[in-house]
Amino acid sequence: MNEPLIEVSNLKKYFPIKKGIFNRTVGHVKAVDGLKFTIFRGETLGLVGESGCGKSTTGRTLLQLLRPTEGEIMYEGRNMVGLPAEELRKMRKDMQMVFQDPYASLDPRMTVGELIAEPLDIHQVVTGQERARRIDELLEIVGLNSRHADRYGHEFSGGQRQRIGIARALALNPKLIVADEPVSALDVSIQSQIINLLQDLQEQFKLTYLFIAHDLSVVKHISNRIGVMYLGGIVELANKQDLFENPMHPYTQALLSAVPSPNPLIKKDRIVLQGDVPSPANPPSGCSFHTRCHACMDICRIDKPELQDVGGRYVACHLYTNA
Template sequence: MKQPLIEVRNLKKHFPIKKGWLGRTVGHVKAVDGISLTLYKGETLGLVGESGCGKSTTGRTLLQLIEPTEGEVLYEGRNLVGMKPSKLRPLRKELQIVFQDPYASLDPRLTVGEIIAEPMEIHRLCTGREKEKRVEELLEVVGLSGYHAKRYAHEFSGGQRQRIGIARALASNPKLIVADEPVSALDVSIQSQIINLLQDLQEQFGLTYLFIAHDLSVVKHISDRVGVMYLGNIVELADKNCLFDTPLHPYTQALMSAVPSPDPLDKKERIVLKGDVPSPANPPAGCAFHPRCASCMDICRTERPVLQERDGHYIACHLYG
């Protein structure tokens, strides 16, 4: 039986909208609006959706890099939300992140060795020669060489920088890594190298990934399960083969229809969504997707669908109520 590593219950993150000289709160941007999911040890859960749907905010709120507005994040049974900093600090070394931009996420004033060694110093994992040896080992693990430790980040390509970011994430021996679109800023040829590296590291160190991405083909390659987000909510969650073979939610079906096929004779029907994504500051009543849904019913305009299980396939849609 799979052991849960992270359990997220009704997680919300609402950013206040302030106006005027007094900075009065006049509304909220509902970036994450009631997400519940479970991450099991050793698996990769992919998270996909359009830009602005709340994927990155979900990952950062889960790690407590952003304080959630409401909800629970249970890490091995311990609720991270509201935990005292003194108790949260020892757990942070087990929860790491690989950022999207390999150019902005590395300090240009530090050498590569200092960047990778920083987590070890903060958490007092090792010092002196032991620390230097560990840095060299991590660089070799991610496909670089030990002598790269004395260089600066600007001397490396985008793919090499992302490898350095991965080495930094591994420095504190984490159990969970949130990979926040780790290949979207890289060339296609480099993307495959980083994806294969992440899979090798997962097998070697027994890591658990929350993999956030736009590219559905990348998500299908690396993930065990896939969750689809729309306007701060998960609308569908299932095993990757089940999701890609039989998508149930109209939004997921539209996303899948946009994936190009390598077969020029494959003439699949393209589902074109009407209108724009509604503002998270003023989401529609009922189902957030109903203004763009071709299967919209009266109940969709008034009642928000609940994520419910259907033979291991979770879906939030009144069509399957």
């Protein structure tokens, strides 16, 4: 395995709930609650889970777009949490983000050239003719051409807009890209083009990805390892082949049982989860999944299981506490 690029430990992001005329804090939404994982240099770590489980908040907190409530984010051995603004600004050259909505993530008042050049201008990387050459080069890299630089975002299709967003993310030659559901707003035929582009760019520029999605087939296609999130925490983290062939956590088993099979002759036993996802403002005691788990035991209602190594993968479940 390659050396770690990002090491996250005990990462928490709580949002205050305020009420009353004095705007007092009466509770917290625990969007991310005690995450621990590593992203190795050159790999793609997929992050999946139901809507509202904290995937996007994790990505934004990783890049310090949201400051964490608690925990450590080690980037190349240096803790990013609590860094002064100027030092964090310098580190951000190495970390960029591709957003979910290609329609909302591009400023409609700026031309494509201005959008791509913005990070170059902020960090004062290149100027003059070199700046123009860099814009043209980035457009070519993502499958567009230099004539597009003078147009505005509304003149492009969704897939083309996402290519522009990817070009902007590549402008500073980053090492890490957080892709926050980058294909969920696109047509299925366009999704495959963007996924293939991301894979080609990863190989060409030695990029490392945190790929956030809810579509398991997409995550399986692009990821090396996959982390499954539930209610702000990771419940299973494994190599993609191991995860799909032998899911261990009951929540992972339920998710994979819902994936349609391309062969209609193959019958799958569907695990139907009962009830709704609990509120992150009032999570259950013990294991956060115990209210919907078909394998719930008494200890699950009391003690929160830790993410532990079980045969080369990581699982947070009392079924494997003594494994």
